[in-house]
Structures are given as structure tokens and as C-alpha cells.
Amino acid sequence: MIKITLPDGSIREYSAPVTALKIAEDISPKLAEEAICAEVNNKMVDINYPIDTDATVVIHTFHTEKGKEVYWHSTAHLMAQAVKQLFPEVKIAIGPAIEQGFYYDFDRDEPFTEEDLQKIEAKMQELSTQALPYYRTELSKEEAIKLFSEMNETYKLELLEDIPEGEIISSYRQGDFIDLCRGPHLPDTGKIKAIKLLRTSGAYWRGDEKNKMLKRIYGISFPTEKELTDYLHFLEEASKRDHRKLGKDLELFSISDEVGPGLVLWHPKGAMVRHLIETYWKEQHLKKGYQLVYTPHLGRANLWETSGHLDFYKENMYSKMDIEGQDYYIKPMNCPFHISIYNSSLHSYRELPIRLAELGTVYRYERSGVLHGLMRVRGFTQDDAHIICTPEQMDMEVDKLIVFSLDMLKAFGFKEFLIYLATKPDDCVGEKEDWDKATASLANSLQKLGLEYKVDEGGGAFYGPKIDIKIKDALGRAWQCTTIQFDFNEPERFDMTYIGADNSAHRPYMIHRAVLGSVERFFATLLEYHSGNLPLWLAPVQIMLIPITDAQLNYARKIEEQLLEQGFRCELDSRSEKMGYKIRSAEKNKIPFMCILGKNEENNNQVTLRQHTVGDLGAMNLEAAIAILRKEL
Missing domain, CATH: 3.30.930.10 (Bira Bifunctional Protein; Domain 2)
Incomplete structure (x- = not known):
């Protein structure tokens, strides 16, 4: 009998050997269904790894960081399998999990097109429905070199050169695809339910500019379609906040x-x-x-x-x-x-x-x-x-x-x-x-x-x-x-x-x-x-002065002078454009406040204050407007 210590400190006894999957089944059917891999005495292993000594065991699902990493790395293998089936001439390089998803690098003369990505994605879905098991095989260095030489996978052979003699080498196979990998992996491809290939790029082999430029495909995967939909919405929102786009649009x-x-x-x-x-x-x-x-x-x-x-x-x-x-x-x-x-x-x-x-x-x-x-x-x-x-x-x-x-x-x-x-x-x-x-x-x-x-x-x-x-x-x-x-x-x-x-x-x-x-x-x-909407104290231009017609330009300049004296950063939009265009321009440039200056404002010695994303705050004298600005600061 062996003792298995779980994260909550509880201990269960089993006849050796026992798998983490069996332990998960004993805890709950839901955990067994969601189990991806396990951590046995701080070592990451496949869910069916045989445990034959006393051990501390952590069962990982997609909801843990290590579980996500294994899930996405397994999906990278699935993508490489799909690419090899569709484009047999392609050589495979490396395919790790990253912070959000995975990528795989391929040696191919032509770039992958959007149409190619759609074909690869469809093939991945097809292979997923087959629920192909991920099989681990341990090899000697000589056996591994022989295996990948026969497959003509030159990048895997280069990686093998760096592995010290005597070290255990493992490969993983699902269906007709074999990859050099430490693992662990999912029990089978059927666990991968929702897939989206996001983009392609170039990447030098091993990150060295002296080496060949490979073709990299990035992707993401989830256990449910809802999680994928939510993530794609997240990406859409993130693209709106991309500092590179905002930096260009706002001339920063x-x-x-x-x-x-x-x-x-x-x-x-x-x-x-x-x-x-x-x-x-x-x-x-x-x-x-x-x-x-x-x-x-x-x-x-x-x-x-x-x-x-x-x-x-x-x-x-x-x-x-x-x-x-x-x-x-x-x-x-x-x-x-x-x-x-x-x-x-x-x-x-x-x-x-x-x-x-x-x-x-x-x-x-x-x-x-x-x-x-x-x-x-x-x-x-x-x-x-x-x-x-x-x-x-x-x-x-x-x-x-x-x-x-x-x-x-x-x-x-x-x-x-x-x-x-x-x-x-x-x-x-x-x-x-x-x-x-x-x-x-x-x-x-x-x-x-x-x-x-x-x-x-x-x-x-x-x-x-x-x-x-x-x-x-x-x-x-x-x-x-x-x-x-x-x-x-x-x-x-x-x-x-x-x-x-x-x-x-x-x-x-x-x-x-x-x-x-x-x-x-x-x-x-x-x-x-802040999505580019910097708080007033940090905004490069705090107030945009917008005269409705050229007749209010001189009045606008007087207001500008007073605001500058009060320490505010303001600009005067003196272009011969309609007021609506000028307001839209200030909104687009995310300027916190606008002073609209027309005939009525000039006659009453007032300004109409407008706040970005809020709207019209009404007409008021300049002292009242400055009080609002100072409160915002």
C-alpha cells in the first residue's frame, strides 16, 4: 500500500501502482472529467502516470496555470499534426505553450495564408473528434536520433545534439504524428474542444538572426466554445487599448x-x-x-x-x-x-x-x-x-x-x-x-x-x-x-x-x-x-478651445490666455471647420475638456464646457469652469 497526500492535507491509501486519474475518479466524477495532468512530488506527469511510492499529488485542470500550459502545449502538437497532414513537405521546429495560448514554428518556403490557417484549423477540429491518445515513449539518444533521422526532421536532430549522453529522452505520439517532447500532455486530443488560429509571423530558428527565418503560427484553445468566444471578445477589447495604436493616433x-x-x-x-x-x-x-x-x-x-x-x-x-x-x-x-x-x-x-x-x-x-x-x-x-x-x-x-x-x-x-x-x-x-x-x-x-x-x-x-x-x-x-x-x-x-x-x-x-x-x-x-483617456492631470492637452465661427477667434484667444495663466494646458482649434467636426476631432484625440465659444458665450462673457465621454456641462463663467477643472484635478 502507498499513501497519497492531497493538497488539502488529506491522505488516501492505494495498492501500488495507482494513476492520478484513478485518484481523481475517487475524489469526484467532475474532477476526473476535467483532469489534464498531475504533479507528483513536484514533478509534472501525464494523468495516467503510474505512482508506485508514497507521494504528494496535485491534479491539474484547465483552471490551473500548469493545467493551461499542458492543455495549450498539447494543442500545439495537434496543430503540428494538422500541418504535417496538409503540407507533408514542411519540417517542424518547436511548439511551446505561451502566456495566452501556443505557437509552433515550421520550416516552409511560402508564408501561411489566411486560407491555410482555416484549413489547418478545420483539420485540427477533425483530429480532435477522433480523440487520439497521446502516447509517451522513452528513448536512448541513439534511438531518438535514428527515429527523427528517418523522419528527416532536421530541427529535432539539432535539438538532440544538445541533450547530454545518458539523459532520458521522451517522444509523444498521437495518431500518425510523433514529436520530441518532455511532456506531459493531455490524455487524448478529444479534450481540445474549441480552437482558433490567430495569426502568423516570422521567427528565426532559436531566436538567432543568423539562422533561417521560420514560419510561426499562433493559436488559442479552450475546453468550451463559450470560453473561446469570451476570449475573442477580450482580444477585440485589447486591440482597442493597444498602446502602439493609441501612441500613433494620439501622436505620442x-x-x-x-x-x-x-x-x-x-x-x-x-x-x-x-x-x-x-x-x-x-x-x-x-x-x-x-x-x-x-x-x-x-x-x-x-x-x-x-x-x-x-x-x-x-x-x-x-x-x-x-x-x-x-x-x-x-x-x-x-x-x-x-x-x-x-x-x-x-x-x-x-x-x-x-x-x-x-x-x-x-x-x-x-x-x-x-x-x-x-x-x-x-x-x-x-x-x-x-x-x-x-x-x-x-x-x-x-x-x-x-x-x-x-x-x-x-x-x-x-x-x-x-x-x-x-x-x-x-x-x-x-x-x-x-x-x-x-x-x-x-x-x-x-x-x-x-x-x-x-x-x-x-x-x-x-x-x-x-x-x-x-x-x-x-x-x-x-x-x-x-x-x-x-x-x-x-x-x-x-x-x-x-x-x-x-x-x-x-x-x-x-x-x-x-x-x-x-x-x-x-x-x-x-x-x-485608461484606453488613452488619461486623467486630467496627465493629459498633454487638457482643454481644447473651439470657436464656433472665426468671429469668436479673438474672444477664444483671451480665454486661452487666462487659462494658460492659471496653469492649464490648452489649445485653440482655429481651423475653418464646422463646430461638429471640431468636437469630434477633440473627442477622437481624447482631450478631457472642451470650451465651446459662440456669439452667446462672447456676449455673456461665458464658456460652454464639454467633458470627454460625458457631454455638455452647460454655459458658465470662466471662474466656474476653472472650479470644475480644479476639482477634476
């Missing part, structure tokens, strides 16, 4: 191939919004005891060697530059410069904590295939700060940071947050005891403040654990903003010290943190969250 920013991919050009209106964000950021930091600094855009190689970036981060850094025989690198981060400022003089424990803050522009090499508007760029401004403190001060500083970060995000209109505690990754520096101590400190702060959080196993930076705060938008999407990262590595590497009460040198602790994350990503998140 652009990215030019002539300048370079991933490098942002801020237009006057976008620059104004950015100025307002950064001004608020500076004001709040000064109130919280931060000191503002500015640092160079590049530094000598030895700086990045000392920091560890050349060992752990070089693939994300731009190539070195030879300057007078010395190697220099453009900065991917600001921290070594802030440390150099700290190390430029001796410090007493009485001075700590020292909080250095900078809106510092950094440059990181991102492959062209992952660049995405302002969300993923190559040059961006980080709202960076480093807090250097004594070990005794660290817990209090983390507490303050979490509260400060949430308060600041709420000021921009955000209301819902997802918080993650990211722990030690495989590739890292530092002693395990230090990692455990730092992780416990971050967890204690979250618990003390009564905040719910999830643990992101292995998601920490290479130099320490961290807290990540993500914004949840109106469509339920999560966007990364705040990060609070503990670092016991760089103080050691840069020999940072302070003089303690005992007149001896001590090692300080250091906290890296960014509240907004990067100005670019935050700007994009802000745009999408």
Missing part, C-alpha cells in the same frame, strides 16, 4: 526603422506626459528622503566585471567599445554608478540609510523578435533607486518601500495588484544562507503589511531575491511595474563599508528598486489601462 511616440528597432522617439505630446510622470516621481522621492543623482551612459569594462554583469548578464549587453585602448560598455543598469557615488567618501552609521535615486536611461540588447512597442525596447529609462542601509534597518526600509510603491501606483489610477516573491535562481551568486535570510526578510514584510502574494520559484535576480508588483488592468491582464530587489552581492564585490558605532568598518546591505519599472513600459501600461 513612434519607433522608426531608420533610427533603429526598440529605440523610442517621443513626440511633443508624449514628451509632455512623460515630463508630468517624471516630475511627480521626483517630487514624491524628495518627500521620502531620496537624493537625486545623474550618472554616465557608459563605463569601463572593469566596472562591469566587478559588478558581475559581464559574467551573468553579458548576452543582454551591447558590444564593447574601444576608447583609447580601454574597453567600455554602454550601461544595462545604473547600480554600479550609484555604488561609485557612495564609495567616493567614507560614511558613518549615523548617515544611513542613504537613498540614491535616478531616472537613468539604460540599454539592453533584446532580439528583434521579442521587441513590442514600448513594452519591450532596447533603450529605456529606469526609475532606479538604491537604498544603502545597516542590516538592522533593512526590514523597515523594505516595509516603507512596499507602501511607497503601492501609494505611488494608486496615484496614477491603478487599483488592483498582483504581488510575487521571487526566490533563488539556478544561475546566481552568493551563499545559500544569505539567500534564505534575505528571502525570509522580504516575506516577513509582505506578511506584516497583510498583503497577499505568490511565490515565484527561481525568479529572483542573479544577485538576490526580490518582490515584484504587477498592475492588473481593466481586462484582467498583469503588467510588471515595481521591483524591490535585495543585494548582498555588490556590496561585497565593490567593498562597500560604513563606520559603525564601534568605530570599525562594516558591510552595508543594499536594496535595488524601481517603482514604475521603466518609464516606457509604465507609459504603455498607463495608456492601455
Whole structure:
């Protein structure tokens, strides 16, 4: 007999071996019907995997994150099977699950057309109705090479080259299709009920521009048609909020191939919004005891060697530059410069904590295939700060940071947050005891403040654990903003010290943190969250003055002058167009308020105030209009 421990702590006994499906059947018929795969002693396995020892077992359905991943990865295999049946000459590459759905890369000379996608989708539905079981087979490396050589799948053979000798290799087969895969997978294709292929794109093999460009197909799938319909509606709403479209329509920013991919050009209106964000950021930091600094855009190689970036981060850094025989690198981060400022003089424990803050522009090499508007760029401004403190001060500083970060995000209109505690990754520096101590400190702060959080196993930076705060938008999407990262590595590497009460040198602790994350990503998140309808205090143009005829132009200019003197950002629409056209234009540009100025308004020394998405607020004197604007602010 073996003991099976379930997530609620209950224990069931079975004669060995037993499958997770059998356990699910014993719990409830509904769970057995929805079961996708299982987690046995923290290892993901097929639902029919034989369990022959005492184990903790978690049964995953489509309603769990890991269940969705297996569901979508299984659908990627189904899509590859459909493609191979329709286009036998195509070679298959890789097909993972992604955050929303899946994709598969194919080697094909011609791009897939919309008609092709419809055919593939229909074939997938046909194969789904056949309820083909997913069979797992374990192979030696030699057997796997023989199998995929006979199939002439060159990309699978290249992947096999990277697998160490002696490691167990598995393949999965459903019907006439075989793929190299670790698994797990669905029990059969019949579980895949609703499918939609969304789009195609090009993708370099292994993300390397030196390799062949493959054809990628993206898709999504669900257990019910209703879930698919709801998701397609979600996509429609998301497209309306796409910051790339809003940025173009509202003339906020652009990215030019002539300048370079991933490098942002801020237009006057976008620059104004950015100025307002950064001004608020500076004001709040000064109130919280931060000191503002500015640092160079590049530094000598030895700086990045000392920091560890050349060992752990070089693939994300731009190539070195030879300057007078010395190697220099453009900065991917600001921290070594802030440390150099700290190390430029001796410090007493009485001075700590020292909080250095900078809106510092950094440059990181991102492959062209992952660049995405302002969300993923190559040059961006980080709202960076480093807090250097004594070990005794660290817990209090983390507490303050979490509260400060949430308060600041709420000021921009955000209301819902997802918080993650990211722990030690495989590739890292530092002693395990230090990692455990730092992780416990971050967890204690979250618990003390009564905040719910999830643990992101292995998601920490290479130099320490961290807290990540993500914004949840109106469509339920999560966007990364705040990060609070503990670092016991760089103080050691840069020999940072302070003089303690005992007149001896001590090692300080250091906290890296960014509240907004990067100005670019935050700007994009802000745009999408508000659908471009920025609150009045952030709107680049707050008020549009609309004279009904040219006869009111002079009156409009007087109103404009008074509003400007009161500190409002306003524009005058002096075009020889009809009033209705001008109002529609202001609405389209999402300008918060309009002042309509006609003959009656001029004669009575009034304005007719109109609010975006609300409508006409009526005629009033300018003082009353300004009172409404100030209340809105």
C-alpha cells in the first residue's frame, strides 16, 4: 500500500501502482472529467502516470496555470499534426505553450495564408473528434536520433545534439504524428474542444538572426466554445487599448526603422506626459528622503566585471567599445554608478540609510523578435533607486518601500495588484544562507503589511531575491511595474563599508528598486489601462478651445490666455471647420475638456464646457469652469 497526500492535507491509501486519474475518479466524477495532468512530488506527469511510492499529488485542470500550459502545449502538437497532414513537405521546429495560448514554428518556403490557417484549423477540429491518445515513449539518444533521422526532421536532430549522453529522452505520439517532447500532455486530443488560429509571423530558428527565418503560427484553445468566444471578445477589447495604436493616433511616440528597432522617439505630446510622470516621481522621492543623482551612459569594462554583469548578464549587453585602448560598455543598469557615488567618501552609521535615486536611461540588447512597442525596447529609462542601509534597518526600509510603491501606483489610477516573491535562481551568486535570510526578510514584510502574494520559484535576480508588483488592468491582464530587489552581492564585490558605532568598518546591505519599472513600459501600461483617456492631470492637452465661427477667434484667444495663466494646458482649434467636426476631432484625440465659444458665450462673457465621454456641462463663467477643472484635478 502507498499513501497519497492531497493538497488539502488529506491522505488516501492505494495498492501500488495507482494513476492520478484513478485518484481523481475517487475524489469526484467532475474532477476526473476535467483532469489534464498531475504533479507528483513536484514533478509534472501525464494523468495516467503510474505512482508506485508514497507521494504528494496535485491534479491539474484547465483552471490551473500548469493545467493551461499542458492543455495549450498539447494543442500545439495537434496543430503540428494538422500541418504535417496538409503540407507533408514542411519540417517542424518547436511548439511551446505561451502566456495566452501556443505557437509552433515550421520550416516552409511560402508564408501561411489566411486560407491555410482555416484549413489547418478545420483539420485540427477533425483530429480532435477522433480523440487520439497521446502516447509517451522513452528513448536512448541513439534511438531518438535514428527515429527523427528517418523522419528527416532536421530541427529535432539539432535539438538532440544538445541533450547530454545518458539523459532520458521522451517522444509523444498521437495518431500518425510523433514529436520530441518532455511532456506531459493531455490524455487524448478529444479534450481540445474549441480552437482558433490567430495569426502568423516570422521567427528565426532559436531566436538567432543568423539562422533561417521560420514560419510561426499562433493559436488559442479552450475546453468550451463559450470560453473561446469570451476570449475573442477580450482580444477585440485589447486591440482597442493597444498602446502602439493609441501612441500613433494620439501622436505620442513612434519607433522608426531608420533610427533603429526598440529605440523610442517621443513626440511633443508624449514628451509632455512623460515630463508630468517624471516630475511627480521626483517630487514624491524628495518627500521620502531620496537624493537625486545623474550618472554616465557608459563605463569601463572593469566596472562591469566587478559588478558581475559581464559574467551573468553579458548576452543582454551591447558590444564593447574601444576608447583609447580601454574597453567600455554602454550601461544595462545604473547600480554600479550609484555604488561609485557612495564609495567616493567614507560614511558613518549615523548617515544611513542613504537613498540614491535616478531616472537613468539604460540599454539592453533584446532580439528583434521579442521587441513590442514600448513594452519591450532596447533603450529605456529606469526609475532606479538604491537604498544603502545597516542590516538592522533593512526590514523597515523594505516595509516603507512596499507602501511607497503601492501609494505611488494608486496615484496614477491603478487599483488592483498582483504581488510575487521571487526566490533563488539556478544561475546566481552568493551563499545559500544569505539567500534564505534575505528571502525570509522580504516575506516577513509582505506578511506584516497583510498583503497577499505568490511565490515565484527561481525568479529572483542573479544577485538576490526580490518582490515584484504587477498592475492588473481593466481586462484582467498583469503588467510588471515595481521591483524591490535585495543585494548582498555588490556590496561585497565593490567593498562597500560604513563606520559603525564601534568605530570599525562594516558591510552595508543594499536594496535595488524601481517603482514604475521603466518609464516606457509604465507609459504603455498607463495608456492601455485608461484606453488613452488619461486623467486630467496627465493629459498633454487638457482643454481644447473651439470657436464656433472665426468671429469668436479673438474672444477664444483671451480665454486661452487666462487659462494658460492659471496653469492649464490648452489649445485653440482655429481651423475653418464646422463646430461638429471640431468636437469630434477633440473627442477622437481624447482631450478631457472642451470650451465651446459662440456669439452667446462672447456676449455673456461665458464658456460652454464639454467633458470627454460625458457631454455638455452647460454655459458658465470662466471662474466656474476653472472650479470644475480644479476639482477634476
